Amino acid sequence: MASTSRGDSLPKVQCPNHPDAILVEDYRAGDMICPECGLVVGDRVIDVGSEWRTFTNEKATNDPSRVGDAQNPLLNGGDLSTMISKGTGAASFDEFGNSKYQNRRTMSSADRAMLNAFKEITTMSDRINLPRNIIDRTNNLFKQVYEQKSLKGRSNDAIASACLYIACRQEGVPRTFKEICAVSRISKKEIGRCFKLILKALETSVDLITTGDFMSRFCSNLGLPKQVQIAATYIARKAVELDLVPGRSPISVAAAAIYMASQASAEKKTQKEIGDIAGVADVTIRQSYRLIYPRAADLFPPDFKFDTPVDKLPQL
Amino acid sequence: MEQNNSLTPFPQGLASPPGAMTPVMPIFSPTMRYNTGLTPQPVQNTNSLSLLEEQQRQQQQQQQQQATPQLYHSQVSTTTALPGNTPVHTTPLTPMTPITPATPASESSGILPQLQNIVSTVNLGCKLDLKTIALRARNAEYNPKRFAAVIMRIREPRTTALIFSSGKMVCTGAKSEVQSRLAARKYARVVQKLGFPAKFLDFKIQNMVGSCDVKFPIRLEGLVLTHQQFSSYEPELFPGLIYRMIKPRIVLLIFVSGKVVLTGAKVRAEIYEAFENIYPILKGFRKTT
Numbered sequence: 001m002a003s004t005s006r007g008d009s010l011p012k013v014q015c016p017n018h019p020d021a022i023l024v025e026d027y028r029a030g031d032m033i034c035p036e037c038g039l040v041v042g043d044r045v046i047d048v049g050s051e052w053r054t055f056t057n058e059k060a061t062n063d064p065s066r067v068g069d070a071q072n073p074l075l076n077g078g079d080l081s082t083m084i085s086k087g088t089g090a091a092s093f094d095e096f097g098n099s100k101y102q103n104r105r106t107m108s109s110a111d112r113a114m115l116n117a118f119k120e121i122t123t124m125s126d127r128i129n130l131p132r133n134i135i136d137r138t139n140n141l142f143k144q145v146y147e148q149k150s151l152k153g154r155s156n157d158a159i160a161s162a163c164l165y166i167a168c169r170q171e172g173v174p175r176t177f178k179e180i181c182a183v184s185r186i187s188k189k190e191i192g193r194c195f196k197l198i199l200k201a202l203e204t205s206v207d208l209i210t211t212g213d214f215m216s217r218f219c220s221n222l223g224l225p226k227q228v229q230i231a232a233t234y235i236a237r238k239a240v241e242l243d244l245v246p247g248r249s250p251i252s253v254a255a256a257a258i259y260m261a262s263q264a265s266a267e268k269k270t271q272k273e274i275g276d277i278a279g280v281a282d283v284t285i286r287q288s289y290r291l292i293y294p295r296a297a298d299l300f301p302p303d304f305k306f307d308t309p310v311d312k313l314p315q316l
Numbered sequence: 317m318e319q320n321n322s323l324t325p326f327p328q329g330l331a332s333p334p335g336a337m338t339p340v341m342p343i344f345s346p347t348m349r350y351n352t353g354l355t356p357q358p359v360q361n362t363n364s365l366s367l368l369e370e371q372q373r374q375q376q377q378q379q380q381q382q383a384t385p386q387l388y389h390s391q392v393s394t395t396t397a398l399p400g401n402t403p404v405h406t407t408p409l410t411p412m413t414p415i416t417p418a419t420p421a422s423e424s425s426g427i428l429p430q431l432q433n434i435v436s437t438v439n440l441g442c443k444l445d446l447k448t449i450a451l452r453a454r455n456a457e458y459n460p461k462r463f464a465a466v467i468m469r470i471r472e473p474r475t476t477a478l479i480f481s482s483g484k485m486v487c488t489g490a491k492s493e494v495q496s497r498l499a500a501r502k503y504a505r506v507v508q509k510l511g512f513p514a515k516f517l518d519f520k521i522q523n524m525v526g527s528c529d530v531k532f533p534i535r536l537e538g539l540v541l542t543h544q545q546f547s548s549y550e551p552e553l554f555p556g557l558i559y560r561m562i563k564p565r566i567v568l569l570i571f572v573s574g575k576v577v578l579t580g581a582k583v584r585a586e587i588y589e590a591f592e593n594i595y596p597i598l599k600g601f602r603k604t605t
Contacts, residue, residue, distance in 0.1 A: 176552060177552050177553070192550070192552075192553045195550075196548060196550075199548075205544045205545075208537055208540060208541075208549065209551070209552070242605075243603065243605050246533060246572045246573075246603075247555050247571065247572035247573070248551075249551040249552055249555070250551060251551075251552065
């Protein structure tokens, strides 16, 4: 009969015939089985699965699992403290209506700031509908920066916003600083400063932004059809290749390209509308448009259906 | 003192002795076409605020810095011009042959960055009452709620000074080291005339800004790709590329048009050296269209 080697300091379970074999866990019976010979090595192993099956039921307001929320071991410092939750029922209130056992707030004070920041990151990301992978990446970045402590004096919200910006960049779907500003209470200047400091602290770098990164988002927000979006992408790329707009921010060039494409199509948008969506001033769009207008005929894709011909495009 | 044909050993690394108030002369650099034949003038370690002395010293040094061939011979007579300052030894002037170090295979750029701004500090050595200074001096503004210093300006050299109540002063806006020093002396003179026992201690140049033009457009995207440990290019934040050179420790702002701004230097030679270092790199990223 196999027995667990309790004589050692660590109760290491292993098969007596195959000490090197990694034991397979059979959770239904609570056994540890050796895959080489099939010997049941350990038994009555505690089952860490859920206690009962829970179905999503609109009537059930509480999840009866006593095991609690899924742990977040990557991000917290192994949060093993005990929390007292808010009481249900009448007995949990003493006189005056205050709840007994009020002390449910003390939990891992070291990670409190980090949890706050994670909550803030989730809130910001929800506002612009960012997917879970970007949120996770942002959380990871924030954790790294927080543990390094090199940016300790800066506001956590600023660091969180900057981490969000970096995460979007790293995932290949950059958001402009103005878009991050729109969902954060921090100014663009401060986010920019934190951004540069974080890149230095984590010793990473990010790719340069290109005009094509923003086309799909801006065009969808403006309600432009797919053809116009393709045309605008082509125009912006060509304009940069031909170096018609040296030194201009890619956002401004993208906005001007969208303007040109939309004016040539049936869905005409004004500079003001595009400026509102892109976060660019309409005079800036005008400036960039003036630079690409002379070569307009070369910039359009060859298979584009013109609603307004190239020579009738507005000249500002 | 006649000029001899042998090359006088040129003291490299002309650092002023501590406490002296000669500005550091431009350290020998490949961009200096002719050597200026300078050795540090023996100056009395004086804190006197005699502007006449200062101006004469400044003029002499400016002449020597320009180093045009015509001036060489006329300089023989001016070395003893300082009143009340008997030089211990007259400086022998080296001949006009340019002493160039062993130049590397690549030639120098031929472009010299121009200095645009010098920031310097000096300690006047006594506590000051900013209110009386602001009331009695001309061209002085003092708004204690906004900033705790008197802001004073003079027209020649066109500079601005921040004068603090501890007696320390910051002088900005000068275009050369000697002008910065002269301006600081003028401010100290103003303060002295208002009745404070002002001295001129620890004059130090804190920052020098230079700019130049390489005359060709630059591909900043290429530069940021290859030198990404040093460069930061965020068109959303700033249209120029910020290049932080490690040696010498200078920050360069490089623009698409080919204009370059260099800042963070304590001495002129750092600016020249930094530009010489960056020029071949920029040539490699020249826009070909």
